[in-house]
Amino acid sequence: MSSVSTTPKRTADIVRRTLESEIVSGALGPGERLDETVLARRFEVSRTPVREALMQLTSGGLIEMRPRQGAIVATVTAKQLFEMFEVMSELEAQCAKFAARRMTTTEHEALRNAIEACQAAADKGSADAYYDANRSFHEAIYAGSHNSFLEQQTTALRNRLSGYRRIQLHRGARILSSLNEHKQVLAHILAGDGDSASSAMRGHVMIQGDGFIDLLSSLNLGDSAQSRVGT
The missing domain is CATH 1.10.10.10 (Winged helix-like DNA-binding domain superfamily/Winged helix DNA-binding domain)
Known part of the structure; x- marks a missing residue:
């Protein structure tokens, strides 16, 4: 290099x-x-x-x-990876729920701007640019929860999973599906619907079914590690 x-x-x-x-x-x-x-x-x-x-x-x-x-x-097994994403989905769901109830008008505008940046990156087909815009979108929601402890814990786990979340964006049409999921979360937050925002964010973050298998197939975790995930 x-x-x-x-x-x-x-x-x-x-x-x-x-x-x-x-x-x-x-x-x-x-x-x-x-x-x-x-x-x-x-x-x-x-x-x-x-x-x-x-x-x-x-x-x-x-x-x-x-x-x-x-x-x-570090060594990370498939089971550990699944468990971390499982916890991450709950933390982010709670952030979205609080954000729907607590975000200010100014914070709503920042969230809209983050979505626009995601759209621009998606239009360019740039996974790296989308990852950065995506991170800004999520962090705006963490801050919008107005719960500093929750924001800190969510950010810490997100940093732990950053490499694995980044690699997902290079798989198939994940950028477009992620963008659509963001728009759903945004709509629920702007409507002040905490329960729907929470549900939409949980589904957005959590790797399930084919999505989780696809991620595992791109990682070098070994068959024995994958077998410990269960069904």
Whole structure:
């Protein structure tokens, strides 16, 4: 990979995104060591942005920092992944329910703007741009819940699942279906219908049936891990 002339923060983000994609896709397997010096040489950057990228991946749970070993790709089973998405769907559903009751007019406008950004990214067919716009949409709802503890906990788990949520957007027509689901959530929030907003958000986030199987098929979790999910 050639060096990139940009800010240290942007460079760290490029390194993080690349490693995140490789971990989620299975190109970097569980237990594999990520050496700062080797990575700095690979990306043709100093160790500072590499260290920052590894810290971000650690906070997101994709890698672990172990004594005398350094950064190691974390092990995530299919069962653990399913359970995390299950909890995520409930947290986001609660955010949407509160947001429908508590969002201000100004916050409604910000949510509309986030939807417009999602639409623009979808029109371009850019999964990365859509992911960023999608994140803004969800974070606007977290903030609109007006419950700082719920917002913090939801954001923390979302960060943990960010790599897995990103990879979904590269599968089939997921961007368009996601956008339509966003519009349903938006309509319920603007109408002040907390129960419907909650239900729509839960369905939007939760991976079920074919969707979950599709995600598993794109990950290197192993047959034994998949068999522990159940039916």
